[in-house]
Amino acid sequence: MTESELIQGLKEKDEKAFRHLVEQFQDQVYNTVLSIVQNPQDAEDVAQEVFIQVYRSVSSFKGESRLSTWIYRIATTRALDLLRSKKSKKRFGVLTRLFGNDNEPVFEPGDFNHPGVALDRKENAARLFKAISRLPDNQKAAFILHKMENLSYQEISDILQVSVPAVESLMHRAKANLRKWIAGQTD
């Protein structure tokens, strides 16, 4: 099935086309989202939401970019949205705890072990992921798309809708920040 056939099928709400799309992109979406949210349960929820959004809004997809670019954009935005809402819940949680009527656990990112990391690197990778979680949203998105999905700067610039030099700058700043935080931890 070619990309244009797939898009046409999706626009006609063809279940076969949708199944094909999910099977083709589920790992890319899940891996990207998992690397951002760093929690398998949340990653599955967000990945499902990504495909639901694709299914619902495919009629508005004009085909100006590749389908994969559009899906990566939705996945990145959704994952970052979840992190933002968790952070605001955490902030609100601190406030409600002051008044003593909050029994729900607030968002505390623990150690995250990505399933694709080699066993002998797990400990170092966990430290790196902890540092990645501290990066600003745009740096985090660029770094993860480049390192975890092996996307080129050009592809990342299409996804994030910024110029290639801007992606280079985001990557440079991300690496500098990670180096600084890791150095701070190893002192």
Place this chain on the structure above:
Amino acid sequence: MDCRSNGLKFEKTKVLKYVHVKYIAMKNKDYHIEEILNSIEGIRRASAPEFFYTRLKARMEKEVQGVYAMPGLLKPVFVLGMLAVVIFINAFVIFNKTSASDELHLAGNDTDLIQLYASEYTPAEIGNLYDLNIEK
């Protein structure tokens, strides 16, 4: 003199040793940082959980059923319609009130109002009391 030069030599070796140790530690630290930064090089892509499509389909069907199963009063169309009616009624009342007060301001001048108040607050009993006092 020999003692002094020997002492200086000793101090120099001590400083050099210290610098060397520091340099090695720094190199080790840099190496360790690089090791951490490179720990995700060649990472394998995480696969979506098993039966991902089945679970996604079930969720989509549940959401569609949820919208249809919603009681009439909670349907978004009804809620939005009710909200529009409430906003319209509020706007209508506010508009009417402001135009009525404008009319009051425009209708009469201040002397008319003073006379109106004066006539309302001139008690008829004052005259009666006065009459009673005279009779006494």
